[in-house]
Amino acid sequence: MKIQKLTVENRPKAYALLQRAFPGSDYEAGLVRKLHENGRPLHEWVCIHIGKVIAYIAFSNAYHGGDICGMHLAPMAVAPDFQRQGVGAELLRFALRQEAIKSQPLFVLGEPGYYQRFGFEPCSLPICPFDTGNAHFLGMRNTVAASFVVGYEPEFMPAAKPSRHKGKKRRGR
Numbered sequence: 001m002k003i004q005k006l007t008v009e010n011r012p013k014a015y016a017l018l019q020r021a022f023p024g025s026d027y028e029a030g031l032v033r034k035l036h037e038n039g040r041p042l043h044e045w046v047c048i049h050i051g052k053v054i055a056y057i058a059f060s061n062a063y064h065g066g067d068i069c070g071m072h073l074a075p076m077a078v079a080p081d082f083q084r085q086g087v088g089a090e091l092l093r094f095a096l097r098q099e100a101i102k103s104q105p106l107f108v109l110g111e112p113g114y115y116q117r118f119g120f121e122p123c124s125l126p127i128c129p130f131d132t133g134n135a136h137f138l139g140m141r142n143t144v145a146a147s148f149v150v151g152y153e154p155e156f157m158p159a160a161k162p163s164r165h166k167g168k169k170r171r172g173r
Contacts, residue, residue, distance in 0.1 A: 074109065
């Protein structure tokens, strides 16, 4: 198994991995694809085993208003047939040692029991817009003392579903 930066050539393999790792959801693969298409700054790595991408991790900017206040870890995925074998843990430990990541405040919306093993701690500030009460929002090197809603790249916002007008139809006049 080899860990390396994600290359343009390996992007389709990463998208396919995200589809397999999150069955029934197009959100994660679509998110990463849109982040790439829109040229958003990302720090991302993959685990490669016998020519296949078996794990993926990405970090994107976290914002306080228009200012960068750290990085979000999202998404992170491991191929289903490689889960529970330490691949994700190895990839995360590797990423946390990288120059671009190791001194930044980090945030993750995830399973506290998993991420606390790597040094993430529950945080009440900043406020995560996707997690009421910040129950699954954790930070590392987080020194935020002011209350604000942490910002994500716009691609993280779920696409609005078309509204279905219920009730009586209005007649044109």
